[in-house]
Amino acid sequence: MNKVITEGIVLMPPAFSDGLDVWSSGDGTPGSDTYDGAINAAFVPADADFSGCLELQKTDSTQQLRHMGQTPLLPGCYLQIKVRIKAVSGALPSVRIAAWAGGSGNGHVGGVVETGPTTSLTSYGEVVEISAIVGTGARGGVDMTWGRSASYGHMGLDLIGANGGVVRVDDIEIVDITSAYLRDMLSLVDVTDFGAVGDGVTNDAPAFEAADDAADGRRILVPAGEFYLGDTVSLNHQVVFEGTVTMPTDEMLLLTKSFDFPTYAAAFGNEELGFKKAFQALINNADHDSLDLAGRKVSLSGPVDMQAAVPNKTSYATRRVIRNGQIEAQSGAAWDTETVTSQATYDPSDSRTLSSVANIANIPVGALVEGSGVGREVYVKSKNTGAGELTLNAPLYDAAGTQVFTFKDFKYMLDFSGFSALSKFGIAEVELQCNSYCSAIRLSPAGSVFSLEHCFISRPKDRGISSIGTGCQGILVDNCQFLSAEEAEDVSDRSSLGLNVNANDAKLRNNRITKFRHFALLAGGNNTVAGNHFFQGDSVAGGVRTAGLILASTYCSTTISDNYIDNCFIEWTNEQDPTPDFDTGFSFSSLSITDNVCLSGDVAPWFSYIVIKPHGTGHFLNGVTVSGNKFRSINGNIDRAERVDTSFSDLDFSRSKNVFFAGNTYHNVDALVANPLRIRHEQSSAATTWTVDPGNALPFGGRSRGVDSVIALGAITTSGGSSRHAMPYAELEQGSAKDQVDLVWEEAVRGEVQLTMRIDK
Incomplete structure (x- = not known):
């Protein structure tokens, strides 16, 4: 890129032959003294080394030479100022490129470097070339970094050292050398060109935003370095990270055109942090409905508190999905189950509350509750430390009174329990690889329609999905695999569970579940469990x-x-x-x-x-x-x-x-049960009462509470062989188990009947 060519910008100062009235002996600003008519300056039309040059005698401690024209300095541009000079007589001075930085309202931009490297002239007649580079960004080789505040400069040189010497200066050249810094000028905009420092301390957020404003469809480059972003930054162009960024937890990096996990991992230089910041952006960005892991693996050193990653949201109810990758737990103490024992009181009339809870501050929300009379998958939904009360996700069936309970806080890879409510959230085509270190997902206390689709929950230590409240309302689990960490254990030694549901309308469809203690506990109603293999x-x-x-x-x-x-x-x-x-x-x-x-x-x-x-x-x-x-x-x-x-x-x-x-x-099942149950009964000896015994064929060992039909199979005869056409009546719930039916005839008969009995009315 060269602004002289692409935008017709004039950089080169006029030749000395055009007059010295545009060359200042001060800072170059309007009103400063010029060399026109000065006794220590003259134009020399012919010189052995220069076709035309300025002859200048040093009379000040710092003899300045500045072009009074404003040389523009645009973001992303880098200008090289180059001078050829030689000593003619007198004391030998030192020389350096120098300039005056100007900005808004033609004011001076202070606090920036305005001089280049110093070169000493050591002999007479030797032509020495000096140069310096000025630009907006702190790139390698840039001598004068002016940032985004400077928009132009008065360019020139300084003579320093002993006075009295005479030098001759060739025409000053200023050229755009931006192409030396940008590898692909047609597609990249570098944030350092807009003032980003990358020292890990300076707030580079404004520079990132400025680069995005100027990108105009091009990609944004974040070069090597550590860039601190003290504010939320939204970039609406594709971005390439060679360096990394740091930022406060509550500030966001919103990459609307590069919204995927690999980009966030590169941006933060850490998979775990990149995942958290990408999730934060997902919940705060209307441009994307899903976070694509792009087939990558996210390694976690400990549980991810999903709400803590989004401190500006305590609830959320817009459809969002994490998809396409693997999340894996790495070994470490952060996954260890936290166990607390505490005495508490339970009153069945307040069926979801434990009161007078000792040591309540140490009991985590989301902990599993164990104790006498406590059913399976009872969790702490919330707590009121001041009142000493725990709210549970489910009642206890036989725990009235005071006892010591055990609270186990399993650690989950993705823990949504910090949200007060989360709805319409999904995970699709993701493997949650627990590696026997941890559990997989803990749902929020409230919310609806959490979905898990085409996922693997692999080797969870304790639980696959835990619901501690009603965040499981309408849960959808489809085409997933739950692979137990306890496959090698005997059934009696297993303790893990695939998932639990407290609320209504669960849909568990077409999943495969291997060798947990239990696949699922469903405590709500209106559930559909279809097509699964457990x-x-x-x-x-x-x-x-x-x-x-x-x-x-x-x-x-x-x-x-x-x-x-x-x-x-x-x-x-x-x-x-x-x-x-x-x-x-x-x-x-x-x-x-x-x-x-x-x-x-x-x-x-x-x-x-x-x-x-x-x-x-x-x-x-x-x-x-x-x-x-x-x-x-x-x-x-x-x-x-x-x-x-x-x-x-x-x-x-x-x-x-x-x-x-x-x-x-x-x-290979002995009792072939049915209801209605059809039974053939053969009475070989004549009797007025035939006792029909179903054996073990009534479901659940039920009673004979009804008879749908009785039909004779062949003739019903007396002991003498005479046929009879009378019908019997039935007496129900006979025998010690009340599962037999007595057929009572008007006289003693024998024969065979088919009877249909039932356990219900």
Whole structure:
């Protein structure tokens, strides 16, 4: 680039032959003395070395020579001032390029260097060439750096040293040598050309903004150095970082045309910090809906407090996504679980509060709560230190009174719990590589529609995704893989969990989950769990298995369909009910389990694929569909596909309603249960009462509360062989288990009937 050529700017001063009235013996400003008619200056038209030159006698301690014209200095331009000079007689002076820096309103720009290197003249008649470079930026080789405040200069030279000597000076040359500094003048704008210093101290934010204003479609170059940005900087052009930037946490770097993780990593010279600042920009920039990791890996030395990275936001509800890369945890003490024990009091009437909490200041928000009568996945949602109260994400089922609780604060790679609410946030095509050091994601206490799509959560130490409040409302987890760190452990030794959900409307679809203790705990309603493969087996002969999917709400309104449920089971419980005995409501209701593949291998015979575990008395089935499932056990039979875990209580089968358990297939399962259940009963000896026993074929061991039909298969005869056409009546809930039906005839008869009985009304 050369402004003389591209913009027609005149840089070269006039020749001395044109007159000395434009050459000042002062600073060159209007009104200063000139050499026109001066007794110590004259134009020499012919010289052996110079075609025409100025002969000047040194009479002042600093003899100045300045062109009175204003030589323009534009941002990004670098001018070389060059002079040929020789001593003629008298004392030998020293010489240097010198200038006067002018700026706005023709005022002097102070505090800048206005002289070049000094050269001593050591002999008479020897032509010496001196030069210096003046420019806006502190580049290598620039002798006079004037910054952006200077817009022009009065250029010339100084004679210093002893007085009395006479020199001859050839015409002064000024040329644009900017091309010596910019490698590609057509595409790059360098921030140093606009005053950026890069010393790590000076606030270079104005220079960055000025470079962006001047870029006009070109790229911005941040050269080697450390550039401190004391203010938020928004760059609307592509930017290339060879140097790095530093800035306060609450100030932002908004790269609207280079918004991706590799650029931020280069800008801050650190992957972890670059990721935080890129996330900060994502939440504060309307120009981009997603942060592209560009296939790069982000290495984290400790948990990322996502809200602390954006101190100007405590909540957010605009769609934003982090996509396309890997986030990996590096070994370090920062991931260690923090464990606190504390005495607290629980009152079921205030079911989500722990009160009179000792040592409350040391209990972190987001910590898992453990103690007697505490269900799974109960977390501290918030705390009021002054009141000594903790708010929990879920009630406790049997913890009334005062006891010592344990609080475990797992460390998460991406921790959103600092936001009061976060909605419409997503992560897509990202692997969260926990490396057994940490957990993956902790959600905000409130918000909706967090989404995880085509992601891997690999080897989390404790949890994949934890919800400590209602930030899981409407959560979408699709086409993801949850890869356990406990695959080598026996089932009984595992403790990790894929995710938990407290709020409603969860969608878990087409995921693959390997060998956690549990895949998911869903405490809300209206859930869809479809197309997933979750497996949790081990190599222990006749081994135990844990729940893959836990439903922790009696009225769950949930569909579980088309899953591959492999060596684990569905557990339906009310362990987050503060008053677990049934008193009102719908009890265990509104669940559909359809078209799943359920497989187990080498398990204990009491293993079942569907387990209901009531924590209080009086509960019953009320609207349950189990159909189209394939139940298969290998390497040994199991007793039944479904059962009630009576560790705390049993179901009240006298109240079962709207239970449909049909169309399932059984292989190596002893009890082929169904409801309605079709049974053939053959009475070989004549009797007035035929007792029809379903064996173990009524679902969950329910009662015989209804008969849909009775039809004779062949003749019904007396003991003498006479046919009878009378119909029997049915007496329900017979036998010690109340699962039998008595068919009562008007006389003693024998024969075979097909009966359809049911456990509901």
